[in-house]
Amino acid sequence: MRRSMRESMQESATFLRNNRLAAVGAAVLVVLLVALSAPQWLSRYSPVAIDIFHKFAAPDVSHPLGTDAFGRDVFARLLFGARYTLLIGFGVVAVAFVAGTIYGTISGFFAGLVDQVMMRLVDAMLSFPSLVLAIALTATFGPSLGNAMLSVAIVLAPQFARLARAQAMAVAAQPFVTAAVAIGVPTRRILVQHVFLNGIGPLLVQGSLSVGSAILQTASLGFLGLGAQPPLPEWGSDLAANLAYIDDAPWVSLAPGVAIFLTVLACNLIGDALADWFDPRKRRER
Numbered sequence: 267m268r269r270s271m272r273e274s275m276q277e278s279a280t281f282l283r284n285n286r287l288a289a290v291g292a293a294v295l296v297v298l299l300v301a302l303s304a305p306q307w308l309s310r311y312s313p314v315a316i317d318i319f320h321k322f323a324a325p326d327v328s329h330p331l332g333t334d335a336f337g338r339d340v341f342a343r344l345l346f347g348a349r350y351t352l353l354i355g356f357g358v359v360a361v362a363f364v365a366g367t368i369y370g371t372i373s374g375f376f377a378g379l380v381d382q383v384m385m386r387l388v389d390a391m392l393s394f395p396s397l398v399l400a401i402a403l404t405a406t407f408g409p410s411l412g413n414a415m416l417s418v419a420i421v422l423a424p425q426f427a428r429l430a431r432a433q434a435m436a437v438a439a440q441p442f443v444t445a446a447v448a449i450g451v452p453t454r455r456i457l458v459q460h461v462f463l464n465g466i467g468p469l470l471v472q473g474s475l476s477v478g479s480a481i482l483q484t485a486s487l488g489f490l491g492l493g494a495q496p497p498l499p500e501w502g503s504d505l506a507a508n509l510a511y512i513d514d515a516p517w518v519s520l521a522p523g524v525a526i527f528l529t530v531l532a533c534n535l536i537g538d539a540l541a542d543w544f545d546p547r548k549r550r551e552r
Contacts, residue, residue, distance in 0.1 A: 285539050285542070287535045287538070287539065288535055288536055288538075288539030290532070290535060291531070291532035291533065291534075291535030291536040291539070292532075292536060293532075294528055294529065294531075294532035295529075295532050295533075295536070298348050298351070298352055298529065299352070301344075301345045301348040301349075302348050302349045302352055305342070305345035305346045305348070305349070308345055309339060309341055309342040309345055311329075311338075311339035311341075311342040312339075312342065313338065313339070313342045313343040313345075313346040313347070313497075313499040314338065314497045314499070315338060315339075316336045316337055316338060317333070317336075317337030317338070318336065318337050319337065320333055320337045321333060321334070321335055321336060321337040322334070322335065322511070322514065322515040322518070323337070324515075324517070325517055329341065331344065331517055331521045332515065332517040332518065333518075334504075334507075334508055334511075334515075334518045335507075335508065335511060335518070338497075340517060340518060340521050341521075342499075343499040343504060343522075344499075344501070344521055344522065344525055346499045347499040347500050347501045347504065347522065347525070348525070350411065350494065350498070350499070350500045350501075351481055351500070351501055351525075351526075351529060353415075354411075354415055354418075354480060354481055354484045355477040355478070355480050355481045355529070355533065356477060357415060358415050358418050358419045358422065358480040358484065359419075359422065359473050359476045359477050359480050361416075361419040361423075362418075362419045362420075362422035362423040362425075362426055362476065362480075363426055363469070363473050363476075365419070365423045365426075366422070366423035366424065366425065366426025366427040366429075366430060367426050367427070367430045367462070367469060368430075369384065369388075369423070369427045369430070370388075370426060370427035370428060370429065370430030370431035370432075370433075370434065371430045371431070371433075371434045371457055371461055371462055371465075372384070372434075372457070373385055373427070373431045373434070374430065374431035374432065374433070374434030374435040374438065374461075375434045375435075375438050375456075375457060375461055377435065377438075381431070385431065388424045388427050388428060391420075391421075391424045392424050392425075392428070396421045396422075396479075396483065397483055397486060399417075399420075399421050400414075400417045400418050400420075400421045400483050400486075400487060401487065401490065401492065403416075403417035403420060403421070404417040404487050404492040404493070405492060409491060409492045409493070409495065410493075410494075410495060411484075411488075411493055411494040411495070411498065411500065413492075414484050414487040414488065414492060414493035414494070415484060417487070418480050418483045418484050418487070419480075421483065422476055422479065422480060425472065425476065426469065426472060426473075426476075429468055429469060429472055430465070430469060433461075433464075433465030433468060433469065434461050434462075434465060436465070437460065437461045437464045437465050438461060440464075442460065443456060443460050443461065446460055467544035468544070470540055470544075471537055471540045471541045471544060474533060474536050474537035474540050475533070475534060475537035477533040477537075478529070478530035478531075478533035478534050478537075481526065481529055481530055481533070482526070482530055484502060485500075485501055485502025485505070485526055486502065487502065488500050488501075488502030488503035488505075488506060489502050489503070489505060489506035490506070491503075491506070501522040501523075501525055501526050502522070502526070504519075504521075504522040505519055505522045505523050505526070508522075
């Protein structure tokens, strides 16, 4: 037992040391966490303070990323916007993960008529392009960051439901689940300890990849004016508001655009690393 545990720890350390892309993604997320925890320490400006006499100031020592059309410090808005970006990414995926996984696990475990009825609703939602459905839901709820996050969570939940259903059907067919049912183990315990825990690997991979998708979709809603409302510092709405000035002051729109790109890339790199980790053959190759 001790040898097996030691070998497992060595295998994990080797994998993390050799997977440099995952390390890059983790480093980007760490920088975002630092910005989220104490943005006021990194910038002495308020993200909503207007200084019309210094609008479109080029990047310099005082304003590392320049100022926007209202004289607001772009670097300060970028730092405070990171708070909403991570809230969007992880908050939306957490809601979609819990709702979709519970729904799909119940559907796949009980199968039969229950599965048919539950999956038809999922199929109906998946028949719409995700962004179009998110736009329709946000327009119905009303334009705000909270409603945009709720809409994106609803759009992402069917993806987790489909994957959880497939995992539940595969695990439910295993002999240990049949034995648990035969000896009278409560259904809730079977679903949690046997079905969910044995199929959680692919769900975690999907979750890490969905963080980037959630950020992109919420930023797209902000770009269309359905997400965060001014003067809230949010990368998608800032990108939309400043895109018209890209010729005269490119730093105003490039800053939030590059920030969105790097954050989504970091989440995808970590997702790819998790996919390799849950594949034993690839984990040994690393």
